[in-house]
Structure formats: structure tokens, C-alpha cells
Amino acid sequence: MKPVTLREIANKLNISVTTVSKALKDYPDVSPKTKALVKELASTLNYKPNAFAVNLRTRESKTIGLIIPVIVHHFFSNVIKGIIAQAEKKGYLVIILQSNESYELEKKQIELLMNQRVDGIIMSLANDTVDFKHLVDVINNDKPLVMFDKIAKIVNCSKVIIDDRKAAYDATKHLIDIGCKRIAHFRGSLLPQNSIDRFLGYRKALTDHGISYDPSLVYICECDEKSFEEGKKNALLLMKEHKDVDGIFINTDLVAIGAISEFNEAGVKIPEDIAIVGFSNWFMSSIISPSLTTIDQPGLKMGKAAFKQLYKEIQSMKKNEPIYYQQIVLKTKLIERESTRV
Amino acid sequence: MKPVTLREIANKLNISVTTVSKALKDYPDVSPKTKALVKELASTLNYKPNAFAVNLRTRESKTIGLIIPVIVHHFFSNVIKGIIAQAEKKGYLVIILQSNESYELEKKQIELLMNQRVDGIIMSLANDTVDFKHLVDVINNDKPLVMFDKIAKIVNCSKVIIDDRKAAYDATKHLIDIGCKRIAHFRGSLLPQNSIDRFLGYRKALTDHGISYDPSLVYICECDEKSFEEGKKNALLLMKEHKDVDGIFINTDLVAIGAISEFNEAGVKIPEDIAIVGFSNWFMSSIISPSLTTIDQPGLKMGKAAFKQLYKEIQSMKKNEPIYYQQIVLKTKLIERESTRV
DNA sequence: AATTTTACCGAAAACGTTTTCGAAATGATC
């Protein structure tokens, strides 16, 4: 029941372990005859190389790490799917960890992965990560690192993102185009880059179109497990504080859906009284009532692109070639639905 | 930049590798003085044991494999979260693979994980898996295996499930209780055990309450990526073929949501004309209109339970103790919402 | 003072593979 080793094959054929190893990997200096013999016996014995030994010897694990803030999340689970699919094609396995939006956990997990000697790491930052030493360490240890979605601009590595600022601009401009004059914004937490960029896109769209920016119209949502509740809460607040608002651009779909739910209960008509644009294009957004206009964020593509880039860097590293960090920006598009249909 | 090894520490302190190793693991036969010395140097050099070498030597990887039909899925992503969380507590990492509901892929992935020498495997079956040799192989190779949700009754291993039959019975009985007389069922594919069990629960609830079972009221949904469309399609079909139906028990929420969407468009009132009960309690079900009565399926708990059981078996295996396969059945409950509120 | 016990350390084997390098055997060339 013990797994079969090279040595056993060698003994049965009365040849050396070296020759068996070479035969299996088609080295030129072993005769066709012995190659055939070895391969046949190996397959009948169902020989599988011991990954630990191979890893130890070759110093690569054919395994990558993935750190993600939350797993139960339409966008992120799509990214996971993309990464796994692409990795499988290249014979890589993926170890997944969830940072729970916590910097401390994220740091520990990076260490875990480094100790495990993964060949590279893909990650999206936790919301409260402000210090990036743990990331710089990864790169200094010659371990390829690719960040996606929630990135740290300051860290020198490859990144796969969308143009959040432009997407937010488009979303806000769409509200302006359909006639909104007083546009609020439900933004994400203060730290994450994409939350900042979406806010900046919103503000620029306003000022570019002659609408003065009013800070009191910006509400902050600590997006996490209870985004939905945050949406409801802020919608309620908005109805009290700014009855004149006729459009909202919301940082993420789940919050938007919470807001819609609150407005529905309050009898506020969407889009007649308030038009709403979300962000991410969760499946849910297409089936609620009214369906939600939103920005499509290509999770699957991002995952695939992230792995492809990581793979490139792993290869370059092996060949001691210089590696070129890429900033890959994927296209987004506005999906028009009932929540802005005039 | 090369990672520091035991040998380097040993050289710097002029002691043997053996002593260093023992010192770090608090063996009793090394003096407190040298222990302190070694530990201090190890921490200043930031020594991290080479996982490959440890694995090779100890024959365990502190890694488990997880094969799951689909990742972008409310229930399954919750299971993943549960497994990862629990595994992290015990110092285990999780390699995740997606079978895409394909038996062929599933088989390959099992092999991959076995070659990688994971310490155990947790999995939920692909829809079209009928042959279980690949699973028996796992067990025969003394590798702990825990199945959850979509299991093979015939395979002798631990299982974490819900009582699908009872849950379906409850769901159907609820429809009867609110006065439905003609109750249809949208079932899942023919093979999966839980799809069969839910059907059986449905049928038993009918006959137990004096309603004769009518096979023409059972529609099959090939649940996969396009469950939503399947729901719409079958709802349309049902409206044509059986105008007298006043209740439906549907195999899974996403299909139910598709059906609701179709009924809404057709002007069929829910629950007045047709009452609907789904299955799984996706978050989405609570926010659509009308909100969906459903069976809560505890994904997070299942994940945690599955890992706990696997961990037990791994420990027993290490100590050469006998392992006892468990069948863990988690509680479900009916969540009443608008789709059955009379 | 002889013996036993205790405390501490290290040599060496083992895990299973990969790869370098040299050796032996065969064939080709002059």
C-alpha cells in the first residue's frame, strides 16, 4: 500500500535509480529499450513521483497562493474561478486564504504562504491594510506577486485592475445624462484605492458637467458582510437629510440593493424620484425590482489575467530573466437597467 | 537572499544540525543555554523551516484538497469559507479545485491531489458522477475522505449532509398547510442523491396528506450555470400545461427565482395564484419581490463540520488508530417569506 | 575509588528525487 518509488522500479529491473529517473523524463542518454521497459513498469505499478521530493530538489512547488478579502462574494468568487481555471491549464494548484478584510490576518497568511514555499502569490488587499512591508518582503524574497482589484499603488509589482475612476465617471455621467441634477454618492471605506478612485471619478463627472460638488452628499459605507444593511441605513439617512437628491452613484451593488430595498419600503419611486447606479454587476442586480443599472466588473477575466501574469513572472524568474511589472487595466461597461430608465 | 537553513545556524554556533533541530523543537536532551542561543539566532535570522523537507521527512503536507462542483454559488462558497476557516485554526492549508460538474475533471483532480500528497480530501460530487472507483482508490490509499452535500451513499467514508428528504417534506407540507391542493415540483438532475431525496420527500408529503402524486407535475432542471433560465423555462411550461397548479416546491433557490421572474412577467400573482418554496436560502431570496420562502441550508456549518471530521481522521491515521466513519446530519429549517404568505 | 546515573551532544541514516560527471562499452576511423 506504500506508494511506489524510483528505487523499487530500479530494483525490479536491475538498473540504477538514475537511469529510471532519466528514462521517465526522456533523457537522451538512455536507450530506447530501457526507456520502454521503465515506462511500462512504471505505468503498471502506477508510479507517481513524490511531490515533496521533487519540490525539495527542484525548489518549486507548482503551487500558488491566493489571498482574498471575502469568498462569499459574487465578484471575488468569480476571480477565484478564473484563477483556478487558468492555473489548472498550466499544472498549478491554488491555495486559497481569506483575509476577512483584516490586515493582521493578511500578514500572517502571507507568511504562511511564504513558508509553504508557494511559487507566487495573487492577492487583493484587505480594507484596513495601510502598511505594505509584508508585500515588499514577498518581492524582496524573489517571489512573484500580482495584485488585483484592491491594490497598493505604491508597491512595485504587477497589477490587474479596472479603471475605477473612469467607470465611476461613466456611471455618474449616465445619471447626469438622464437629467439628474443633485447626485449623491455612497462610497466605500476611506482606505482602499478603488474606493478612492470611484469617489474621484464621481466628483470629476460632476464638476466637468457644471454641477458643483457637495461633500454632504457623500456617505460612507463600511462594506463587508453587512453591506446590505449599510445600504438601507444610508438610504434612510439620505431621505432625511437631502430630500432633493434625484440620483445616487453607489460604490457597490450590494449596498445599492440595500438602498433600493429601503426606498421601495418608503414608497420612493426608482428611477422617477431617485435614479440609482451600482457597481460590479452582481447577478442579483439583474433580478431585483427595479433591476439595477450598474458597472460590469469582469471578475473571471481579472482572475485569468492575474494568473497569466503571475505565470509569466514565475517563468522569467526560473530562467533568471528580468521581469517586467505590468499594469493590466480591463475594460468595464455600463449596464443600463430599470433603476435609471426614464 | 537564500532562505536560511538549519545548517547555517549550526555553523554559526559551532554546533551540529541535530542539536539545532532539537533545540527548536524543545527536545529534552538539549540544555537550556543552547536552546536559548539557537532560538535567538533563529529568530534574528528569520529562520523558517523548509516545508518541502519537512513534508518529505514527516510524510505529511499539512494541506488538504477540496473539490467542489462550482465556486460561484452562494451555498458552496459558504462551505469553502467554513472549511478554510476551520483548517486555518489547525494549521492546514486548502487547495481548491472546481470540477465543473464533470466526472472526468473530478477524476483527474483527485489524481492531482493524490500526487500532491495532500493529507486528506473533502468533496462534493459532480452531477454526472456515477462511477466511484476514483473515490474508493482514495480510501484504499489510506487517505481520509469526507464527502458533503452531494454524496455517494455507496462509498464507505464520512459524510456531512442535511436530511434532504425531511427538508423537502417540510417544504411541501408547508405548501399543503397554507391550502395548496395541486403542487408541482421542479427537481434537479436525475443522478445526484440530494436531488432524488428531495423528490422523495416531496412525494411522501403529498401522499401522507391525501394528495395523489402526479408525475406530470414534476419538471426536471439541469441545474448549473443557467439555473435561472431553467426556472423561467419550466415556469412557462407549467403555465401552459397545468393551469390548475397552486403551489411549487423547487429544488433550488436560483431556479425558483427564475420561476418567480417569469410569473411576475406573466402577471401570475405569488402567492395568491401560485405559492412557491425554494431550497438553500441564498441571500438573494430575501430581497427579491416577492421574497422567497425556502429551506435554510447551513453551508458554513457544513464546511466546518466536514473539516473537523477530516481532521479527526487524519489524526487517527497518524496514530494508527482505527477510524470511525461518521454520517453527520445538520439541521435545516423552513424560512417563511412572502412567496407563501397567505 | 569504582560504579551508576544523568545531562548533553552529534554522527548518520532516511525521506525520494534530480543532475553532474565520469566510466565503461561499443562502434567508427585512420
Next chain:
DNA sequence: GATCATTTCGAAAACGTTTTCGGTAAAATT
């Protein structure tokens, strides 16, 4: 028949750790 090139193989080192088994020296016991 001597030399050289080619083909085929294997010994050995290496990857970094863990663990068994002795061994030495000091302390404790007679």
C-alpha cells in the same frame, strides 16, 4: 591495432529536515 567518438549507464552529491542511537563527560551513588 591504436585512436577517437558515441552510446549507455551509474555513483554520488545535493535538496533540508527529523530521529535513532551511541558516546562522552559530569554528577551522583555506592
